Amino acid sequence: MDNFAALIVLGVLALIVLVLIWYVITRFLVNIGATEVGIKERRYMGTKMAQGRVVATDGEIGIQAEVLKPGLHFVLYPIERVIQKVPLVEIGADELGVIEAIDGEPMPMGRNFAPDRAQNAHNNFQDPIAFIKQGGVKGIQLRTLPPGKWAIHPYLFRVSIAKTTIIPPGKIGVMTSADGTQLDAGRLHGKAIQGHKNFQDAESFLQNGGQKGPQVETLTPGTYRIHTQSFALNNQNDQRPGLFTVRLFDATIITENQVGLVEALDGSPLDPKDYVAQPVEGHDNFQDSHAFIVNGGQRGPQKDILLPGTYYINPLMFKVILDSAKEVKPGEVAVIVSNVGKDPTHEIREEMARKVRERLEREEEEQVTLAARKLDEVDGDSKPIDQLKAEILSADPADKRLDSGTHEAYVVPQGYRGIQEAVVGPGKYYVNTLATTPITIPTTNMTVEWTAEEIGNSFDPFAVISKDGFTMQLEVRVVFRVKPEDAPFMVAKIGNTDKLIQNVMHPLIDSIFRNQASESSAMAYLQNRHEEQERAEARVRIHLLKYHVDVVNVLICHIHLPEDLMKTQTEKILAEQKQNMYNAQREAEVKRIELEKTSSQANSQKSLMEATVGVEIAGKRAEQRKKEAEGEAYYISETGKSEAEKVRLMGEAQGVAYREQVNALGANGVALVETLKVIGEKGVRITPDIMASGGNGSGEGGGIGTLLLLNLFRDQMQKNNEKAEITNGSNGNKS
Numbered sequence: 001m002d003n004f005a006a007l008i009v010l011g012v013l014a015l016i017v018l019v020l021i022w023y024v025i026t027r028f029l030v031n032i033g034a035t036e037v038g039i040k041e042r043r044y045m046g047t048k049m050a051q052g053r054v055v056a057t058d059g060e061i062g063i064q065a066e067v068l069k070p071g072l073h074f075v076l077y078p079i080e081r082v083i084q085k086v087p088l089v090e091i092g093a094d095e096l097g098v099i100e101a102i103d104g105e106p107m108p109m110g111r112n113f114a115p116d117r118a119q120n121a122h123n124n125f126q127d128p129i130a131f132i133k134q135g136g137v138k139g140i141q142l143r144t145l146p147p148g149k150w151a152i153h154p155y156l157f158r159v160s161i162a163k164t165t166i167i168p169p170g171k172i173g174v175m176t177s178a179d180g181t182q183l184d185a186g187r188l189h190g191k192a193i194q195g196h197k198n199f200q201d202a203e204s205f206l207q208n209g210g211q212k213g214p215q216v217e218t219l220t221p222g223t224y225r226i227h228t229q230s231f232a233l234n235n236q237n238d239q240r241p242g243l244f245t246v247r248l249f250d251a252t253i254i255t256e257n258q259v260g261l262v263e264a265l266d267g268s269p270l271d272p273k274d275y276v277a278q279p280v281e282g283h284d285n286f287q288d289s290h291a292f293i294v295n296g297g298q299r300g301p302q303k304d305i306l307l308p309g310t311y312y313i314n315p316l317m318f319k320v321i322l323d324s325a326k327e328v329k330p331g332e333v334a335v336i337v338s339n340v341g342k343d344p345t346h347e348i349r350e351e352m353a354r355k356v357r358e359r360l361e362r363e364e365e366e367q368v369t370l371a372a373r374k375l376d377e378v379d380g381d382s383k384p385i386d387q388l389k390a391e392i393l394s395a396d397p398a399d400k401r402l403d404s405g406t407h408e409a410y411v412v413p414q415g416y417r418g419i420q421e422a423v424v425g426p427g428k429y430y431v432n433t434l435a436t437t438p439i440t441i442p443t444t445n446m447t448v449e450w451t452a453e454e455i456g457n458s459f460d461p462f463a464v465i466s467k468d469g470f471t472m473q474l475e476v477r478v479v480f481r482v483k484p485e486d487a488p489f490m491v492a493k494i495g496n497t498d499k500l501i502q503n504v505m506h507p508l509i510d511s512i513f514r515n516q517a518s519e520s521s522a523m524a525y526l527q528n529r530h531e532e533q534e535r536a537e538a539r540v541r542i543h544l545l546k547y548h549v550d551v552v553n554v555l556i557c558h559i560h561l562p563e564d565l566m567k568t569q570t571e572k573i574l575a576e577q578k579q580n581m582y583n584a585q586r587e588a589e590v591k592r593i594e595l596e597k598t599s600s601q602a603n604s605q606k607s608l609m610e611a612t613v614g615v616e617i618a619g620k621r622a623e624q625r626k627k628e629a630e631g632e633a634y635y636i637s638e639t640g641k642s643e644a645e646k647v648r649l650m651g652e653a654q655g656v657a658y659r660e661q662v663n664a665l666g667a668n669g670v671a672l673v674e675t676l677k678v679i680g681e682k683g684v685r686i687t688p689d690i691m692a693s694g695g696n697g698s699g700e701g702g703g704i705g706t707l708l709l710l711n712l713f714r715d716q717m718q719k720n721n722e723k724a725e726i727t728n729g730s731n732g733n734k735s
Contacts, residue, residue: 027075027077027078028076029072029074029075030068030072030073030074030082031071031072031073032068032070032071032072032073032085033070033085034070035070035087036070036085036086036087037067037069037070037085037086037151037152037153038067038068038082039067039068039082039083039084039085039086039153040082040083041063041080041081041082041083042056042059042061042064042079042080043061043078043079044061044079046059046060046061047060047061048060048061049061049062054103054155054156055102055103055132055153055155055156057129057133063155064080065103065128065129065131065132065153066129067126067153069151084154088149088150088151088152089149089150089151089152089159089233090149090150091145091146091149091150092147092161094163094164095161095162096144096145096146096161096164096227097145097159097160098144098145098159098160098162098227098230098242099125099140099141099143099144099152100139100141100157100240101131101138101139101140101141101156101157102138102155102156102157102158103132103138103156104132104138104139105117105135105136105138106137106138107137108137112139112140112179112241112243113139113140113141113178113202113206113227114136114138114139114140114141115137115142115203115206116141116142116143116203117136117137118131118136119134121134122134122136124143124146124150125141125145125150125152125157126150126151126152128153128156131156140240142202142203142206142243143202143203144202144225158232159232159233160232160233160238160240161230161231161233162229162242163228164223164224164225164226165219165223165224165225165228165246166222167219167221167222167224167246167248168221168248169221170221170250170251171221171248171250171251172218172219172220172248172249172312172313172315173218173224173249174214174246174247174249174314174316175199175215175217175219175244175245175246176214176215176245176247177190177205177210177211177212177213177215177243177244178212178242178244179210179212180209180210180211180212181210183211183212184211187266188213188214188265188266188316188317189213189214189215189216189266189289189293189314189316189317190210190211190212190214190215191209191211191216192217192289192290192293192294193205193208193209193210194208198222198224199215199217199224199226199227199244200224202227202243214316216266216289216290216293217290218289226242226246227242227243227244228242228244228246229241229242229245230242249315251310251312251313252311252312252315253309253310253311254306254309254310254311254322255308256308257324257325257428258308258322258323258324258325259306259307259322259323259430260305260311260320260321260323261305261306261321261432261433261434262286262301262306262318262319262321263300263302263319263321264277264292264297264300264317264319265316265317265319266293266317267292267296267298267299267300268297268298268299269299273343274300274340275339275340275434276300276302276303276339276340276432276435277297277299277301277302277303278303279303280292280296280297281295283297285306285309285311285313286302286304286306286311286313286318286320287311287312287313289314289318292317301434301435303340303435304432305432306320307430323433325428325429325430325431326428326429326431326438327427327429328424328425328426328427328438330426331443331444332426332442332443333423333424333441333443333487334423334424334429334439334441335420335423335438335441335487335488336419336420336423336424336436336437336439337436337437337439337491338416338419338435338436339417339435339436340417340435341415341417341418342415342416342417343416343417344410344412344418348412348413348416349410349412352412352421353410356411356489363545410492411488411492419491420488421488423441423485423488424438425484439491439495439496441482441487441490441491441496441497442481442482442497443481443484443487444481445479445480445481446480447477447478448477448478448505449475449476449477449478449557450462450474450475450476451475451557452475457501459506461473462474462476462510462514464513464514464517464518465517465518466517466522466525467518467519467520467521468521468522470561470562470565471562472522472525472559472560474517474556474558474559474560475556475558475559476513476554476555476556476557477554477555478505478509478551478555479551479553479554479555480549480550480551480552481549481550481552482497482550483548483550486549487548489548490548490549493546493547493548504544504547508544509554512536512540512543513536516532516535516536522562522565523561525559526561529556529559533554533555533556536554536556537551537553540554
């Protein structure tokens with residue numbers, strides 16, 4: 001029993017010893033896991049930390065700067081103890097760790113981020129003692145942690161996670177630094193710095209003089225580990241500022257048929273006399289802002305342009321204005337007004353002005369002479385050519401004021417600032433309209449109309465007053481053109497064709513037609529339309545020569561007279577036409593009478609000639625008839641004898657026949673038979689005009705037979721009378 005109790009006591013003592021040993025071992029020996037770090041605290045027997053310090057070094061009492069790495073460590077317990085085991089800080093592949101030191105040297109004046117004075121001695125902040133000993137600065141550190149697992153002292157350093165900066169294709173990263181030196185005077189962007197590796201080495205950026213504010217350099221598409229805004233590991237809302245802010249902008253894309261005009265927002269001051277900056281080399285289509293600045297690029301509109309393509313341009317440094325490519329179509333030219341080049345000297349301007357004056361004088365003389373000859377042909381008068389020239393050149397005072405009110409700019413040779421003498425022909429051009437201004441001028445025929453019709457490029461008809469006080473409406477068409485070689489001078493004189501039409505042609509032609517109409521009556525103006533048109537064209541041509549415009553023709557399309565005047569004139573014309581018709585008819589009758597008289601004389605002359613010839617013929621015929629009569633007489637004598645004998649014999653036979661008929665038919669019956677024969681042979685009408693009746697009652701000596709005989713006798717008498725009249729008429733004509 002005693003032995004058993006002793007064993008229990010010994011067991012208890014052994015257990016106590018083991019517990020004590022385990023307690024001592026766990027206090028003096030600490031095992032740190034493979035993914036952990038241990039934090040020690042010194043409680044006794046040490047110096048006191050300086051005020052403001054957070055971690056202790058060199059035997060100071062407090063949380064020690066040294067960390068216990070994975071493994072078995074001896075701790076001088078109870079003087080020291082391990083107060084916490086924390087996991088290693090893990091930085092992912094697409095992350096970086098931003099470190100904020102809780103302890104260290106004070107931040108330099110004017111700085112927002114701590115310089116890395118210890119450099120590589122602290123082994124990416126895993127050696128806190130080295131960080132403290134080497135002058136590590138309190139605050140957000142410029143050095144960041146790359147991807148991996150790191151033994152970081154949580155009481156000395158706070159770690160927040162920032163994502164890597166990704167610039168996708170078609171984008172550009174514009175940088176702004178929250179720390180650095182001040183910008184140079186007059187500059188808007190920080191200058192380029194060597195060695196910062198696309199802003200991934202923040203320490204190098206500041207050490208080499210990186211400036212605070214927007215940066216002239218940019219990031220092209222790619223992935224970068226840049227010190228930017230970060231978030232604490234355990235609290236995503238605990239935000240830490242970064243040294244750099246990256247803003248994404250679209251790359252500049254110039255599509256087909258476009259041109260990029262560039263305006264620099266930073267650079268050297270622009271000369272006040274210049275409209276655009278002088279070009280510089282090496283800026284790679286404005287994608288290298290640093291080269292632009294270093295080589296003396298000036299602020300303001302740039303002469304160089306961007307052709308179609310994709311460009312990574314800092315939009316805070318350069319403003320790109322998209323413009324369309326310019327196309328000069330067939331039948332057009334482009335006059336170039338250049339804002340760049342040398343200033344033309346007084347001698348150059350005078351020489352160009354002299355050439356223009358000489359050419360205008362020569363062309364004006366030619367046109368005036370030609371117009372005077374046309375007017376001479378139209379008028380058909382005997383005015384001298386010099387007088388006609390003077391009439392053409394005589395202008396209304398309003399026209400002269402119109403001409404004198406224009407200001408002609410200078411046309412200059414190539415290389416000088418101003419309106420270029422050489423024009424640009426048809427084609428497509430990428431033009432910098434900030435440096436040059438193209439003005440398109442049609443060189444084909446253009447038409448301006450003053451008409452009541454609703455058409456483009458037209459004005460209302462002219463309302464003019466004639467000399468006799470009538471208001472007329474004139475519809476006019478003017479066809480003109482600008483020759484290619486005259487286009488720069490026309491632009492210099494008036495600007496463009498729209499201004500030419502509105503400010504010159506319309507008031508000028510209105511004035512010319514009003515003046516001409518006031519010199520003529522309404523009807524005379526209508527009747528002399530062609531002459532008035534020629535005069536107007538001559539004057540318009542001479543005036544527009546001063547604007548370097550060639551007039552093709554001026555047409556009076558329609559003249560609207562007042563209705564009352566037209567009615568009166570119509571009635572007058574109708575009356576004149578009727579009078580002319582009557583006169584024409586009277587003249588026709590007179591001419592007809594004269595013609596008949598002449599025809600009669602001609603006919604009588606023919607008869608006279610025939611009679612003269614007939615006399616000679618009659619003499620010959622008389623002799624012929626004499627011979628013929630002698631033969632005829634002999635022929636008749638012999639023939640008569642034969643006929644007499646024939647008649648005698650026939651009469652005797654007919655008498656015998658009549659006697660037999662009388663015996664058979666009676667006297668009236670024979671007479672009726674003979675009468676019917678005559679009716680059948682002669683076609684005698686048997687219907688009586690007068691019905692008569694009578695007789696002796698015995699049927700003899702009257703009746704139808706007597707009536708028929710009377711009608712036959714009457715018809716025979718009428719025929720004899722007609723033959724007698726014809727015979728008398730023939731004898732009268734011969735006499």
